[in-house]
Amino acid sequence: MTRVGKYHLALIGAAVLILMLSLVRTLSGQNDITSSGTFSAALLLAVPIGLAGLGGLWAERAGVTNIGLEGMMVLGTWFAGWAGYQWGFMAALVAGLVAGAVGGLLHAVATVSFGVDHIISGVAINLLGPGITRFLSEVLYKEGTGAAARGAGITTSPALSSQAPEVSLPLLSTGPDWLGSLENTHVFLLSDVAGILRGLTHEVNILVILAVLMLPLTFFVLWHTAFGLRLRSAGENPWAAESLGVNVYLIKYVAVVISGAFAGLGGVFLVFVSTKYVEGQTAGRGFIGLAAMIFGNWRPGGLAAGAALFGYADGLQLRSSGAVTSFFLFGALLLVLYVAARLRGMLAPGRPAELAARTAKDYTTLAASAVGAAILVWLWLTVDKLPNEFVFITPHVLTLLVLLVASQRLRMPTADGVRYRRGEQH
Amino acid sequence: MPAGLYRALLTVAGAAVAIVLAVVISSVAISAAGASPLDAFAALFNFGETERQVVNGITTMVNRSVPLFIAGLAVAVGFRMNLFNIGVEGQYRLAAICAAWVGAQFTAPPLIQILVIIVVAAAVGGLYALIPAVMKVTRGVNEVIATIMLNYIAINLAAFLVRGPFTGERAAGQLTTSTPQIPESGWFPNLNWIFEMFGMPAPRGGGLWGFLLVAVLLGVGLWLLLERTRFGFDVKASGLNASAALASGVKPKKMVISAMVLSGAIAGLIGLPEILGDKHSFGSNFTPGLGFLGIAVALLGRNKPGGIAIAALLFGFLDRAQGPLQFADVPPSVITIMQGTIVLLVVIANEVTRRIALRREERRAARHLGANTPVEVTA
C-alpha cells in the first residue's frame, strides 16, 4: 500500500471510530464518552505513557530493549521536583530530562559497552531508580532542611516555584468557547466532534504540545534523516551498518540516552501535573509505555494510538464508571459490523463453491460473534454498575483484546535486544 | 585446570569484585548522607547482642529469602527459554488468595490440608500463566505486554475477591480485610527446632518458616528437571536456539506452554511461606512486589537454582538490615541502592568473565586443532 493509502486509511478509521463513539453516546446517554473533559483527561493521562513509549521506540529502533524506562522515569520525576521547587518549571524540565538521560546512559554503558543482556540491565535500573530517589529524599528533604520548610517531605518535594503555562485555542475553546457551547447541545456527531476537539485544545500544558510534537518529530528524524536511517540500521542489522562505516556504538549510545531523556520527560510531565514530586507517582507507566510501543508496532503513530487508548480508557473510568458499561454496547456494535462485513463477503456472487469447507470455520466464528454481540447487549442492559475493580482494569483488558486481534501484524526491529559486539558477526 | 572449574572460579571472582565495588559505591552514598559507612556495615553484620536477637535476625533473613528464592525459580524457568514471564507478580497474588481461601474452607489432617493448599496455589498460578502462553502460541501476542497487563488485572481481581466473595470475618475495629483464617491443621510447622538443636532460643514471630523445606526440595527438583532430564534439555535447547530445537523435534508451542505453566505454578507458591507460616490468611496488606524482585534474584543467580539460592540469601541479608540501619541513623534506602548496584555490577562481571572463559576455550580448541599454524612453503 502506498503511503498516501495508509494515511487515508488512518483518517477513515478515525472517522469510523468517532461515528461509533457518537452512536454509543447517543444510545446510552453517557455524555462522558465524548465529552471534552474525558478527552482532556485522556490527553493528560496519555502523555506520560506516550513519552515513555517514545523512549522505548528510540532505544528499540536502535536495537536496545529498554525495560528500564520505569526507573528512568522515576529519576525524571525526582529531579524535576528538586530543580523545579528551586528554580521553576524550566529548570524542572531540564533536570528531569537530564536525569532520565543519565539513566539511559547507565543502560547504554551496561548493554552497549559491556554487552549485558538488555532485560537484565533494565531490571537493575528499575531497582536503582526508586532506591536512589528515596535515598535522595531521605538526605535532602529530611526535617530541618530548607526544603522541608517549604513543604518537602520524605515522599514529596516542595511545589514547583513556577508553573508551566497552559494555552487554549482562542475563541474556539476559550473566551466565547464556541466548541464548548456546541458540545453542550448534545447533537449527534456534531457535539461529539466539538467535545473531542475542545478536550484536546482547552488549557493544554505547553509540555503536552511539546510531547505531541515529539511524535512527528520522531517520525521525521527516524525515517527522513540520515541520522535516523543509521539509527534504525543499528536495530535492523548493526553488522551491515558497521561495514559501511557507521559507528554503531555511538549511535546506540545516542539512542539510549535520548530514550532515557524521553522517559525523564514523561516524569517531568507527571511533576508538572501534580506541581511537585510525589513518590511512586509513575505507577508503572514506564511499562505501560513499553506496551503502547509494542501495541503501536514500533512506530510513532501506532504508539500514539496505544497511549491514547490507555489514556482514554483510564480517563473515562476515572470520570464515569457508568460510561464504561456503555462499552459493552460499543463491543456489540463492533461485532455486529464484523458479522455484517463477513456475511457480505460470503454472500458475494461468484464465490467458488469448493471453498465451502473453509466456511465451516467461518460459520463458527460468525455464530460466536453474533452470540457475543447478544451477550454484550444483554450485559449493557442489565449491568448498571460494574464493581470498581473491574472498571479499573478496563484499559488493560482493552489492550489485551486489541493485541489478540492485531498482534500478528507486528514486526519488531530485527536486531532488537541482540547483543552487538564490534567485529563479531552473528 | 578443567574448563568447568576455571569458569566457576572466574564467576566467583567476578561476583566478588562486583560486590566490593557495590560496597564502595554505597559507602560514598552513605557518607554523602552524613552517616558513617563503617557504622552502616557494622549494622549489616550486627545481628544483635543477645542470642535471641541473633536468632531473630537469622530467621528474618531466611524468611525473607524463601519467597524470593521461589520467585527467582519461577522467573528462571521462563528465562531459560527466553520467555520473559514478567507476570509472576500477578500469578502469585492470585494463587495466594485462592489457596488461602480454599485452605480455610475445610479441615483435614495436616498433611492433606497443606498439600491441598499447595496444589491449589500451583494450579491457580499455572492456569493464570496459561493465559499469556496460549495468547502467545495461538495469536503471537508478545508475552511481555500480555503479562504486564495481566498483572494489573490480577491485582484488581485479588482486591475484588478479598473484599467480596472470599472475605473472612473480622474482629471489631479491625480495618484490614482478609480471607478466613486457615485452620491450624493447615499451618506449616516451623523449623525452630533447628535453633534449639544448637542450644539456641527459638525465634520470635512465626519462627523459621517450615516452607523453607519445600523451597529447598523445589530447588533441587527443578535443578534435576532442568539439568538432568529430557524436558530440561528441550527447555535449554529452545532457549539457546529455537529453530534448531524445532528441527530436532521439540514442539515450540508445547514448550512455551509447559515452561510458562511451570513458571506460573512455581510462582503460585511464592505467597505460601507467608500464608502457611505466619499470616494464615491472605489480607489486603499481603507483601507485594515479590514477583518483580524475583526477576532481579533470578538474574543475579544466573537462572540456576544454586545461584538463585545465593542471590535470595543475599537479598534477604540486605533486607534484614532495614531496621538495624535505622538504629544506626543510616537511611535504609541504602539497601535498595546496594541491591540495584549489585545486580548491575554482577551482571556486568558475569558478562566480562563469560567472555574471558569463551576466549580461553576457543584458544584451547584452536591449539588442539593446530590448523592455522603457519607452515614453511616453497613457492
Next chain:
Amino acid sequence: GSGNGGDTSASTASSGGTSSEASKSGLKVGLAFDVGGRGDKSFNDAAYAGLEKAKSELKADIKELSPAADGSNRGELLRQLADAGYNPIIGVGFAYGEDIKKAAEEYPDIQFAVVDSASNAPNVTGLLFAEEQGSYLAGVAAATKAKSGHVGFVGGVENDLIKKFEAGFVAGVKSVKADAKIDVKYLTPDGDFSGFKAPDKGKVAAEKMFQDGAEIVYHAAGDSGLGVFQAAAAAGKKAIGVDSDQRQTVKEADLQSVIMTSMLKRVDVAVFEFVKAFQGGAKGGSNTVYDLKVDGVGLSTTGGEIDDIKDKLDAAKKDIVDGKITVPAKP
C-alpha cells in the same frame, strides 16, 4: 551455640538490649511507621509530632523506624524495638493490626499501641478514631455551603478505612439536604496503594465532579488530594482537606484558598496521650476512641471560611456527642 539454652521464655527478652543507657525518666518509646515513613507530611508525621511531644514533655527516649517500601517487615520492626528494650511500642496504621497482636503475645511484658486498629491482646491499646464523625461534620459543612446541594468525595484507595470517611461524609450531607447529590470516586482498589500517590488521577476525578456541578469536594486520598485542590482552584470551587489542617500544610497560596476546612484526625494527640497514660501505669487490652467528644477528630477553622456556620456545626457535634445521632461507619 552458647550454654544459655534455658532462655527460651518470651518474658525475659525485654530485659535484654540497652537498659544501661536509659534516659532520665527511664521511658523508652518506640514507634514504627506505616509505609511512606517519617516525613510524609501527613499521617506518619502526625504520629511523630505526638512522639516528639512525649520526648520534650515526658523526657522520653524515642526511636522511630520506617518499614521497607513493600511493608514486608512491619512485624520485624516491632520485634527489633522490643529487643532493644523499648516499652511502650506504637504501630502507626491499621496494617499493624495483625503484627501487633503477634508481637504482643511474644512480649507480654511490653505495652503496645496501634493506631487505627482495635486492641486484640491484653497488652495492646487500640487508638481508634471516629473518622466518620469528623467526616459527618465535613458533610454538614459542605452541604450547608453548597447551594446546589451537589458535592463530591474522592477516596484514594477503596479500603475500609477510607470508606469510613465516605460513610460519615454522606450521612452528614444527607442530614442537611436529604436530596443532595453526592459523587463518589475511588482512585484505586484495595491493595493498590498508588491511589494515595496519584495527584493526576485525583485531579481528573475531581474535575469531573466540578464539571457536573459539584461545589465542594472532600478528599481522603493522601497525596492525590493535591489534584483535588488543583481541580477546585481551576474550577473556582472549594475542597475539604483531610488528616491535618491542610490549609496550613499545603504551601501553595492558590491552593490554600480553596481549602474550606480540613477534617482533623489528631494522631499526635492519641500518641502523646497513650504515652502519658502508660507512664501513669495504664495497661492495654482496651481501645481508646478519639472522637468528637474528646476532640480526637474535628474540623479546622484556618481561613475562617466556616465561621459563619459555626452554630450549625456545633449543634451537629453536640447531637453526636450526646448520642442523638449515630454516624454510620460503613457506606
Next chain:
Amino acid sequence: MSSDTLAAARPAVELEGITKRFPGVVANRDIRITVEPGTVHAIVGENGAGKSTLMKILYGMQRPDEGTIRVNGEAVSFRTPSDAIAVGIGMVHQHFMLADNFTVLENIVLGAEPKKAGRLDFEAARARIRELGGSHGLHVDPDRLVEDLGVGDRQRVEILKVLYRGARILILDEPTAVLVPQEVEELFDNLRRLKADGLTVIFISHKLDEVLSIADAITVIRRGTTVASVNPQDVTARQLAELMVGSELPTPETRESTVTEHVALSVSHLTIEADGHRPLPKGVDLPAYVDKLRSEGRRLLLDDVSFEIHRGEILGIAGVEGNGQSELIEAIMGTRPSLGRVELDGADISAWSTLKRRESGIGYIPEDRHRQGLLLEASLWENRVLGHQTRPPAGPGFWLRRRAAKADTRRIVEEYDVRTPSVETLALALSGGNQQKLIVGREMSGEPTFLIAAHPTRGVDVGAQAAIWDHLRNARAAGLAVLLISADLDELIGLSDTLHVMYRGRLVAKLDPSDVTPQRLGGYMTGAITGAEEK
C-alpha cells in the same frame, strides 16, 4: 624496470608483511600482495586460509598486528571502514550485509546519505542509483524491500553499495558462491565493464575455472601466507589447485549404482501456499485443488511436488536458492504444515510430528548449521543429543543419560575426526568444518533409513569435504536413501544417482547426472531452458 611505466601505474594496493593473530590462530602471516590498477586480481585459497581476514584488514574492519598497507602509493592506516571508504575502497562481504526490512535505497545510501536541508534526499539518491545501475548494468528497483529480493539482486545491491560510495577499488569476497552459472556470467560482464572504466577489482573465490576466466593476476594463499603469485595464462586449474592445497583436488564421484527396488521415501503432490496454511477441504481431490489454487493466482512455495527415493539412492535437487528447497525440507521434516502425502517405508507420515519422523529414521543435515543444527553455547555432547533426545544414547526415558551420551560423542569425535579438546567443549569454539563433521556424525549415528543432506559441505574445507562425501557414499552403499540439496553443482552431479531441478516450487526437469554439464543444469535452474527432459 623503466621509470616511466612505474610512474604511469602506481599499484592500486600494496600489502606488505601483513600479520594478524587471533587467540590461538595466526590467520595471516607476512602476506605480500601487489594489485595493479585497472585489473581484476584474484585471491584463491582453501577454507580458512585467511582470505577474508586479509580483506577485512584492507577494509578497515580489523587492524593488522604487523605490516603496512599502501593504497595508490600512499601508506594508510585504517581504524574503521569509513577510513577505507574515504580512500576509495569498497567491499562486498562473503555473507550478505543487508538489512532485510530496509528498501534497496536505504541499504545503499546508509552511511553516505545525500542530504538536503537536513533531511535525507531520497530523490537524489534514487536518481543516482538509477544512473549507476544504468551505467554498470546493475538494475534494481531502489524502492523494493530487500527481503523480497532474490540472491542475484541482493548481490547487485551489494555491488551498488560499493559503487555508490565512489569506490575505485572493489573487494568481492566469494561473490559467486550463491549464484548459478548464468548469474555468474552476468556478474563477470559487470566486472569487465567496471574494469574498463578503470576500477580495480580484488576477487576471491574457490572456483578455479571462474578465477581463470576473469582474473588478470592471481595470488594463492595457503595457511595464512602468500605462497605464489601467478599469471592466469600460465597455469591450469589443476596446477592452481595443487598450489592451494598442496595436492590434487578430490572429486565427488560416485562409482557404481547401489540403487535398489525398495522405495524408502515417497512424496506425492506436496504443496505449500505462500500466505499461510489452510487444510484441504473435505472430499476434494488434491491435484484438482492445486490446479484451482493456481488458477486463482495464489503463490505456491511448493507446487505439486512428487518423487520417490529408493534405498541406496542419492537423489539430488538442483535449484537457485529460494525456489522451494527449504520448504520441501520443512514439509518432509514436518516443521511446516503442507498439503500432500509423505511416506516413509510405506507408512504415511504426513500427520506425524517432527519428533516421530526423526525417531522413525529420518536424518537431517541442515542447510544452516548455526541456525538449525547446533546449540552453539552448549557442549559437544549436548549437541550430540540434539534431535536424538528420545533415542540412545541419551534416551529413551525421562532422565537424560549423560554418561552414555558423552561416551558416544567421544566415539563420533574419533570416527569422524572432529578436532576438539574434549566433548565438554562448547560447539562455538569449533571451526565450521569440525562442527559440520559433528553434525554428520550425529545424523549417521541415528541409523537413519533416509537422510536429508542440505548443503552438506558448505563452507567446509577440502579435506573435510572429501571425508563427508566418503561418509555419504558409504552410507548409500549400505542402503541409505539420501535427498541431496546443494548449490555446488559439481557436488550434485558427482554424488547423485538421479537429479531433479527445482524452479519456482516445481520439479521442472529430471536429468541424468552422468551426461549433464553444470552449464546446462544452470539453464534449467534459471528457467532459461524449459520442458522436462526425461532420461
